[in-house]
Amino acid sequence: MDQVKYHSTQNENIGLIQASYQRFTFRKHFHLDFHIGLITKGQQKFYSQGTSHTVGKGQVVIMPPDELHDGSSMYSNGYQVRIFSIDPRWFSELAELNSGSDQVQFRQLIISNPTLFQHMIRLHQALGTHNLSQLAKDCLPYEGFEFLFRHYGTIQPKGTVPLGNQSISTLKDYLMENLAQPVKLEELSQLCELSPAQFQRHFKAKVGLTPYAWLSRLRLEYGFKLLKSGVSGTEVAHQIGFYDQAHFSKAFKASYGISPSKI
Template sequence: MDKVQYQTVPNQEIGLIDANYQTFAFQRHYHLDFHIGLITQGEQKFHYQGESHHAGQGQMVLMPPDEMHDGQSKLDSGYKVKVFSLDPLWLSDLSDLKRSSDVIGFNQLVIDDSHVFNTLSQLHQSLTNTNLSQLAQDCLPYEGFSQLFERYGAKEQRSIVPLGNQSVATLKEYLMANLDQPVKLEQLSELCQLSPTQFQRHFKAKIGLTPYAWLSRLRMEQGMKLLKAGVKGTEVAHQVGFYDQAHFSKAFKAVYGVSPSQIN
């Protein structure tokens, strides 16, 4: 039976997921945050950048933001995973990057390192301890992720994906500012100085999704962020472009496997 628990911590740049997936499968999607998954039981398989990958018990999956991938269990018995959802800017700041054009990356997608795995597993558990002082909550992530940075971290240039005379990043900024609006294809194509047909063709070629599917995921990702920040479900639904909470809840559960009311 699938069981997923999303948890928030005082540091809003960090989200925690503790899940047992058996039948639930993630369709092709992306995250706004950096996801670090610790496979604690079973085996997960996924597609990323045109290749098949898998990670088993004791291994970690480091998935960068805005990268298309899917995910499901490789075994009928399912798999268990503990996930850190980390704001990319916060993660780069934590790794002490000197230039704003730099971002933190990692030189491996799947890591097999028992020492780092155990350190991050303990960190995941510690951050759910409500008895910890605020100072401990603030310092533990730095201590927990330092070994990961030292062994596998890599400084990278922030990538720019062109789309007409704009970039995908600029397009995302525009949509984030207009999630509650009925965005039209003509608006997006004009922003990039492309015809609607050109825009759709170029977008699908670069991103791997249709503009509509990409916007739908963006709304879900922002909805998750708002729920974690304590915004009420009805208000979240309106802020991300849904007419009512019922439609938002149905779409949200289809994407994440849980209802908005289960995000705490």
């Protein structure tokens, strides 16, 4: 049986997920945040970075922001996972980045390190409890993720993926500022100085999704953040450009396996 629980922490940049998946399948998607998954039972299969992967109990998966991937259970008995959702800006603070042209990355997609795994499990459990002092809750993330970054993290220049006379990142910024607007293909193609056919073809080749599917995911990801901040589902649907709350709820559940009211 599929069960998903989302938890906020004292740090608004860090969210927690505890889930058991059996039948639910994640279609191709991406996140705006880092997702660090800890497989606690069973095996998951997913496709990312041009390769099919299998990950099982005791392994850590680090999925960077904007990385296209899918996910499902390897076997019929399902798998269980604990996940950290972390704003990239928080990792930049941890790494003491002073340049906006650099970013935190990790050298491995899948990590098999029992010591690290148990360390991260204890951190996930601690951040989800209410029996800690405020200072402990403030300090634990820095202590816990510093261990991960020290052993597997790196600092690299931000890459640029060109699209016409723009880049994917500038296009993303433009769409994030216009999530509630009825964006047209011609509008985006003119922004990049491409024909609509060229834009559609080049975008799909470089991103792996159609412009429409990409925009839909951006809307849902931002909607998720709004829900976690306490904004009502009706207002979220309005702010991210859905026709009404019913359409938003249907799309949200299909993508995350849970209704917006459960966040």
